[in-house]
Amino acid sequence: MKEPPNQRKRQTAESLLEIMNIDRLVHSPARLSILTYLSVVEEGDAVYLLNQTGLTWGNLSANVTRLQEAGYIEVVKEFKDKKPHTVLKLTDRGRHAFYEYQNTMKGLLNTKSLSSASGGE
Amino acid sequence: MDNSDEKQIERRVFASFFQAGFIEAFTGIFLLQLGLPALFSRSGFGDLESALLALPIALILLVVVFIIRRLVVIPRLGHVKFLPERRRRLSKLVLVPILTLIAGAVVGYIFSENASLRYTFVGQIPFSLIPIIVFSAAAYFLDMKRLYVYGVIVGLTFPLGKYLETIIVSRNALPAIILFTAFVFLGMAIVFLVASLRKYQEPEV
Numbered sequence: 001m002k003e004p005p006n007q008r009k010r011q012t013a014e015s016l017l018e019i020m021n022i023d024r025l026v027h028s029p030a031r032l033s034i035l036t037y038l039s040v041v042e043e044g045d046a047v048y049l050l051n052q053t054g055l056t057w058g059n060l061s062a063n064v065t066r067l068q069e070a071g072y073i074e075v076v077k078e079f080k081d082k083k084p085h086t087v088l089k090l091t092d093r094g095r096h097a098f099y100e101y102q103n104t105m106k107g108l109l110n111t112k113s114l115s116s117a118s119g120g121e
Numbered sequence: 122m123d124n125s126d127e128k129q130i131e132r133r134v135f136a137s138f139f140q141a142g143f144i145e146a147f148t149g150i151f152l153l154q155l156g157l158p159a160l161f162s163r164s165g166f167g168d169l170e171s172a173l174l175a176l177p178i179a180l181i182l183l184v185v186v187f188i189i190r191r192l193v194v195i196p197r198l199g200h201v202k203f204l205p206e207r208r209r210r211l212s213k214l215v216l217v218p219i220l221t222l223i224a225g226a227v228v229g230y231i232f233s234e235n236a237s238l239r240y241t242f243v244g245q246i247p248f249s250l251i252p253i254i255v256f257s258a259a260a261y262f263l264d265m266k267r268l269y270v271y272g273v274i275v276g277l278t279f280p281l282g283k284y285l286e287t288i289i290v291s292r293n294a295l296p297a298i299i300l301f302t303a304f305v306f307l308g309m310a311i312v313f314l315v316a317s318l319r320k321y322q323e324p325e326v
Contacts, residue, residue: 040131041201047324048199052134057324085200 018108025070026101030055030063035090035098038073043089064088072097132264135207139265141194142313146186148271149306152278154179156299163292189314197321214262217255224251245283249276271306278302 026032033053038044050060067073072094076087090098154175161171203211228247256272259265282295291297 036127036130037134040127040134040204042204044201045199047196048201050324051137051197051199051321080200087200 018104022104023097023101025066025072026097028063030059031067032101034060034063034067035072035094038088038090039095039098043087046086046088049088067094070094070097131204131207134201135203136265138198138201139263140313141190141198141317142310143186143190143194144265144268144271145306145313146182146310148275149303149310150179150182150186152275152299152303152306153182156296156303159299160293160296163296194314194317197318197323210262210264214259217258217262220258221251221255224254245279248279252276274302 026035030053033055034049037049037052041048046060046064049055049064050057053060055063064073064075068075071091074089074091076089078085078087157175157178158168158171161174162168166174202208224247228251231247232244252275253272256268256275260268260272278299279295282298285294285298286292
């Protein structure tokens with residue numbers, strides 16, 4: 001059975017509002033990738049992230065700095081075998097932001113597929 | 122992205138730390154350690170002498186593998202501390218050598234009771250079961266399905282060697298087939314290592 005047009009419009013408006021509220025810091029592909037790979041380990045170093053995300057050093061560094069400034073990740077710079085070693089860890093705030101982003105996107109995608117299934121735009 | 126996606130990513134990340142051929146190298150060394158004493162004892166050395174002759178070869182290879190892992194592979198892969206759930210599962214790997222010891226003791230007891238069994242085709246079945254049990258336990262704790270296949274391959278070498286001994290009437294067929302399998306695993310280890318080194322270049326800071 002088709003939904004009334006007014007209800008469909010309201011759903012679309014709600015979805016748009018949700019899209020506007022998405023955490024743009026997490027939404028960037030590079031940062032989302034960094035957060036994803038940090039979420040599956042307790043901590044990892046820069047080389048690990050470089051390998052897994054496929055980012056360049058410059059890109060990784062710039063995005064890590066933004067995430068660090070937002071308090072989403074913790075960066076510890078230390079020396080290992082007399083070489084600089086950067087260890088990164090997802091903070092509680094970062095983990096919360098990451099999971100919230102996941103849930104929002106999942107909700108949005110479900111709404112979209114529901115409206116497509118009911119013949120909406 | 123749901124929980125199953127995250128688990129898959131975590132599994133892929135974990136597996137990437139074992140793609141440089143170390144499991145294959147350890148399997149090859151383990152087989153060398155079984156095949157060389159068998160070959161030496163068939164060449165006239167005593168059981169203890171044969172084991173002592175093979176031991177340094179295995180030790181040298183193990184040291185080489187650890188040095189390559191520490192100095193060449195890990196700097197390219199990076200350092201990671203896995204989640205507590207994964208670490209708990211890894212800590213259970215200690216059960217693998219315990220299982221090996223128990224299985225070895227049981228086989229040793231059976232053969233001490235009936236020494237002639239050692240030279241029969243049926244007598245090779247315990248030798249097959251030990252690697253299958255050990256590799257299956259490692260596959261479960263490391264969450265790596267390919268280890269089940271390795272267990273079956275290693276397990277099959279013993280009855281196959283014994284069978285070849287009976288059909289080609291050669292005393293050296295069993296050690297030869299064990300050593301052949303060992304070299305296949307060592308060859309695989311080298312191929313995986315080279316592929317890993319090509320995939321992960323040393324980072325330029």
